[in-house]
Amino acid sequence: MEQDRLDFNALILAGGRSSRLGGVPKQGLVFQGDTLLQRSLAAASGANRTVVVGPDLGALPAGVLSCREQPVFAGPAAAVAAGLEALAQAGSEETYTLVLACDMPRVAAAVEALTAELAGNPRADAIIACAEDGRAQHLAGFYRTAGLKCAARELASRGALDNGSMRALLASLDVQLVTVPAGSTADVDTWDDAAALGVEAGSRDEGQDRRGSS
Secondary structure, three states: OOHOOOOEEEEEEOOOOOOOOOOOOOHHHHHHHHEEHHHHHHHOOOOOOOEEEEOOOOOOOOOOOEEEOOOOOOOOOHHHHHHHOOOOOOOOOOOOEEEEEOOOOOHHHHHHHHHHHHHOOOOOOOEEEOOOOOEEEEEEEEEEHHHHHHHHHHHHOOOOOOOHHHHHHOOOOOEEEEEEEEOOOOOOOOHHHHHHOOOEEEOOOHHHHOOOOO
C-alpha cells in the first residue's frame, strides 16, 4: 500500500532518569512479553534506519544505531539532536523522522494512524499524536527532518539545547495534531501508570522492590 512506502527514519528516546520509577529504566519494563524498547522498535519497523538514544542497552537488532546525548540526561531536545546527528553520520537522511519515546506500550496503533495521515499529506511540517483527551504527545510524531535539524541548531545557537524541552524545540514548526486510537499514547511515568497499563518490571529483584516505594 502507498502508506507503507513512506521514506522515514526513526529516533527512539530511551535515556531518561526514570526518577518517578525509582531509577528503574523504562526501556526494560515489560508489556505482554516484550520490553518497552522492543515494542517501540516494532512500532518503528517501517523506518529505513533507526537510532536509539540512551545508555548501552546490550544487543540491538541488526542495523539499529545507538548513541547518547551529551551531557547525559540533557533532556529530550538534546537527545533528538544527538539522534539526528547519528543518523546523518550513518549517511541516512530521509525526508521525515519518526520520534518516539520508549515508554508507550501501545504506541504502534498511534504510529499506524500517523503514517496514514502523513501519506495523505506529504508536505506536512510535523504530524504528531493527539490523545482522546486533546493532549498532544510530542514524542510520538513524524517531523520533516530538515525542519527538525534547523530547530535543533537554532536552540543550540542560543545555548538552550541542553535541558531544552520538546515544546521549545518545536516552537518554529507548523505542527498538525492527529487524534490517534484511545490509549495508544498512554505512557509510563510512575508505578501506578505501569500497573494501570499492565506493564511489569523487567527483573524480579530491583524493579519489583522499588515498585512499592516510589
